[in-house]
Amino acid sequence: MPELPEVEIVRRGLERYVVGRTIASVRVLHPRAVRRHLAGPADFEAVTGGLTVTAARRRGKYLWLPVTPASRPGGTDQDDAILAHLGMSGQLLLADPGRPLTAHVRIVFAFTDGGPELRFTDQRTFGHLAYQPGGAVLPPLIAHIAPDPLEPAFDEPMVISRLLTRRVAVKTALLDQSLVSGIGNIYADEALWRARVHWAQPAARLSRSRAAGIFGAVRDVLRDALAAGGTSFDSLYVNVNGESGYFGRSLAAYGRAGQPCPRCGAPVVRDRFSNRSAYTCPRCQRRPRIRTTGADLRSHST
DNA sequence: CTCATGCCCTGCTGGC
């Protein structure tokens, strides 16, 4: 559920409320939450205790906190980092230390100032944290994650060139985090709706200008969602203070099967798309005559 | 390298 805008909202909360503070102790309450920290939960607790958080960074849907020994404030590019991915239902919530733990709290960070704890809460446990030595600039675990459309390193002409070699559906390519990061099911559908391109359009059959239109729409929808505080369907996605965003009411296609397209009024259609869903306006987004291979060939309207 | 598939996980919903 959390995609780039939602993760960025969380990052800003961490920047405001956690950066500059020193971790006193860490408790891992569920080992799965640190499954990618190969040395295990006890090691995660041991290595993170006593460190000062110097920044809050993000690429795509990943975020990380560069840390430095409390004795050496400031931080350098060689510092380590605590990497986080929220998965489907992960939250990083501030809570006063006296407050009882809510359901699904997986990791608790307490700070030396005695102020609010940081609690990694995750119902479905698809999210995870890991300690990344030398990961301050770019954690090794995410070296394969491509720049996202809102960062300076995003090279649109290069990404379009790569996109145009893919024979999969354009939506499949947009969801490939090694091509472009930060886009999930919601914003892929919303961007394609804005660009008037059908999800099943083979990427390689797009014109370069059409592809540029898609990335323009991607940037627009990500920025709009960010300005609205992100998309929340329920209490699963919230910022560090537990507050919901309100972009959900601005969605044009995603989750709106049977409801009128805001542009032309035709009922939005839901298709099966590799064990997920794809929402399109059947009038604004014409289905390609030639379909792509594999799962896309077998997809069908419901 | 590209592409497809299955798995991880819990809570909610709808059908019977």
Next chain:
DNA sequence: TGCCAGCAGGGCATGA
């Protein structure tokens, strides 16, 4: 009322 199937879905391992 209870049970179960289906759905939500990001990322990674695996195999072709």
